[in-house]
Amino acid sequence: xxxxxxxxxxxxxxxxxxxxxxxxxxxxxxxxxxxxxxxxxxxxxxxxxxxxxxxxxxxxxxxxxxxxxxxxxxxxxxxxxxxxxxxxxxxxxxxxxxxxxxxxxxxxxxxxxxxxxxxxxxxxxxxxxxxxxxxxxxxxxxxxxxxxxxxxxxxxxxxxxxxxxxxxxxxxxxxxxxxxxxxxxxxxxxxxxxxxxxxxxxxxxxxxxxxxxxxxxxxxxxxxxxxxxxxxxxxxxxxxxxxxxxxxxxxxxx
Amino acid sequence: xxxxxxxxxxxxxxxxxxxxxxxxxxxxxxxxxxxxxxxxxxxxxxxxxxxxxxxxxxxxxxxxxxxxxxxxxxxxxxxxxxxxxxxxxxxxxxxxxxxxxxxxxxxxxxxxxxxxxxxxxxxxxxxxxxxxxxxxxxxxxxxxxxxxxxxxxxxxxxxxxxxxxxxxxxxxxxxxxxxxxxxxxxxxxxxxxxxxxxxxxxxxxxxxxxxxxxxxxxxxxxxxxxxxxxxxxxxxxxxxxxxxxxxxxx
Ligand code: SF4
Ligand code: SF4
Ligand code: FES
Numbered sequence: 001x002x003x004x005x006x007x008x009x010x011x012x013x014x015x016x017x018x019x020x021x022x023x024x025x026x027x028x029x030x031x032x033x034x035x036x037x038x039x040x041x042x043x044x045x046x047x048x049x050x051x052x053x054x055x056x057x058x059x060x061x062x063x064x065x066x067x068x069x070x071x072x073x074x075x076x077x078x079x080x081x082x083x084x085x086x087x088x089x090x091x092x093x094x095x096x097x098x099x100x101x102x103x104x105x106x107x108x109x110x111x112x113x114x115x116x117x118x119x120x121x122x123x124x125x126x127x128x129x130x131x132x133x134x135x136x137x138x139x140x141x142x143x144x145x146x147x148x149x150x151x152x153x154x155x156x157x158x159x160x161x162x163x164x165x166x167x168x169x170x171x172x173x174x175x176x177x178x179x180x181x182x183x184x185x186x187x188x189x190x191x192x193x194x195x196x197x198x199x200x201x202x203x204x205x206x207x208x209x210x211x212x213x214x215x216x217x218x219x220x221x222x223x224x225x226x227x228x229x230x231x232x233x234x235x236x237x238x239x240x241x242x243x244x245x246x247x248x249x250x251x252x253x254x
Numbered sequence: 255x256x257x258x259x260x261x262x263x264x265x266x267x268x269x270x271x272x273x274x275x276x277x278x279x280x281x282x283x284x285x286x287x288x289x290x291x292x293x294x295x296x297x298x299x300x301x302x303x304x305x306x307x308x309x310x311x312x313x314x315x316x317x318x319x320x321x322x323x324x325x326x327x328x329x330x331x332x333x334x335x336x337x338x339x340x341x342x343x344x345x346x347x348x349x350x351x352x353x354x355x356x357x358x359x360x361x362x363x364x365x366x367x368x369x370x371x372x373x374x375x376x377x378x379x380x381x382x383x384x385x386x387x388x389x390x391x392x393x394x395x396x397x398x399x400x401x402x403x404x405x406x407x408x409x410x411x412x413x414x415x416x417x418x419x420x421x422x423x424x425x426x427x428x429x430x431x432x433x434x435x436x437x438x439x440x441x442x443x444x445x446x447x448x449x450x451x452x453x454x455x456x457x458x459x460x461x462x463x464x465x466x467x468x469x470x471x472x473x474x475x476x477x478x479x480x481x482x483x484x485x486x487x488x489x490x491x492x493x494x495x496x497x498x499x500x501x502x503x504x
Contacts, residue, residue, distance in 0.1 A: 078363055170358050170360055175356055176356045214288075217372055218459050237465040239462075240461060244462050
């Protein structure tokens with residue numbers, strides 16, 4: 001089976017809000033291919049498996065080394081990056097069957113495998129996932145962090161907003177306003193930074209409402225699919241602790 | 255507006271001292287739903303399973319274990335029942351349904367144990383809702399509790415209570431030899447034990463008690479153990495009632 005032609009089945013959609021359909025493609029095997037190189041092959045020779053010419057397939061990618069997150073799609077039913085999905089490996093998941101490629105299901109499709117992940121960006125804006133240091137005067141050097149906290153923060157900072165976690169999260173869908181685990185984890189990242197902590201309350205307030213921290217149901221898919229192995233469920237529990245404490249102290253401090 | 259007539263002071267009456275906006279209300283309801291699941295509901299379920307397991311020791315054992323409840327002055331019993339069972343259960347159940355409706359389960363593609371438990375937590379809640387309505391209706395409202403339980407009617411010579419007055423025989427009459435109803439009860443016991451154990455585990459995350467992975471893994475062991483123990487107790491109780499012949503049956 002090793003050198004057999006590569007069969008790919010792609011869920012295609014010509015534009016936003018229109019019906020999708022599956023189209024089969026086939027191409028000769030070359031060693032060390034990944035899903036992106038297969039898609040490039042289709043772009044060079046846009047014909048379906050029966051030889052009929054079709055529109056080239058659209059997809060997103062940029063870094064090609066699993067750091068930008070833009071190439072994320074659902075491959076063989078599981079969400080992941082297509083640049084690091086190697087044909088030799090993913091063919092073994094469903095022996096004898098074509099590799100299936102679908103756009104992520106939790107975002108509006110722009111075309112074929114391209115989706116619009118604005119909802120994730122909106123969530124980051126909602127939780128103020130930044131540290132406000134812009135001003136008219138020099139604020140001086142930032143405070144130092146201890147090494148343990150720095151190492152933990154570094155892990156959280158690896159998030160590339162790829163969407164794997166929210167794609168796999170049962171509570172993140174068009175019926176819910178859930179901001180998802182990635183944004184919650186960013187709250188933990190920025191609140192644990194000595195300068196970011198000055199706005200910790202605002203970020204906690206942002207997740208203490210509809211779509212916030214309480215909308216996680218602890219299915220823990222997110223932590224299982226995150227390509228950067230970010231400890232999302234630990235972030236969720238930390239944010240839960242901080243918001244629970246805030247709720248209780250609010251009762252007595254106000 | 256300035257006028258020539260008499261000026262009247264306007265009295266502003268705040269009718270609601272605590273007014274929450276939508277977001278605060280959402281957060282509060284979710285937290286309340288989570289908290290009520292542990293206290294009082296989780297506590298009650300554990301108590302209920304343990305005291306009912308005294309059925310295994312027969313009539314005397316059971317009736318002395320639950321006697322304090324049955325002998326409680328009625329107004330006190332009703333208040334307790336409403337405050338610690340009925341009201342929390344109603345809120346936890348109805349609000350829980352709203353939460354469950356929002357999930358799009360995906361255990362097909364993401365068949366992790368945690369994801370399956372997430373789905374099971376919701377499935378068991380549907381069964382429990384139906385089962386508990388039946389269970390409460392058939393025992394509390396149309397059953398023994400409505401007849402007058404008077405423990406001084408115990409036959410001093412035999413130590414036994416006559417069928418109509420005995421809560422033990424009331425349950426036996428329902429379940430003895432009735433394997434179909436036994437299965438309904440078994441599913442109820444299994445669902446409740448799972449929902450309890452898994453719910454306690456997620457509660458610990460939702461309140462930030464278990465934060466790290468190790469802590470969450472340890473909590474899983476603890477609550478699986480408690481859940482399994484409750485499951486075993488409940489199953490044995492149901493088994494006893496189904497498999498014991500009813501001596502009053504004609
Ligand atoms: S947390 Fe992980 S899965 Fe989620 S967006 Fe960030 S990198 Fe992707
Ligand atoms: S743990 Fe929470 S955020 Fe992660 S997949 Fe489950 S419900 Fe979604
Ligand atoms: S192209 Fe950047 S992660 Fe795949």
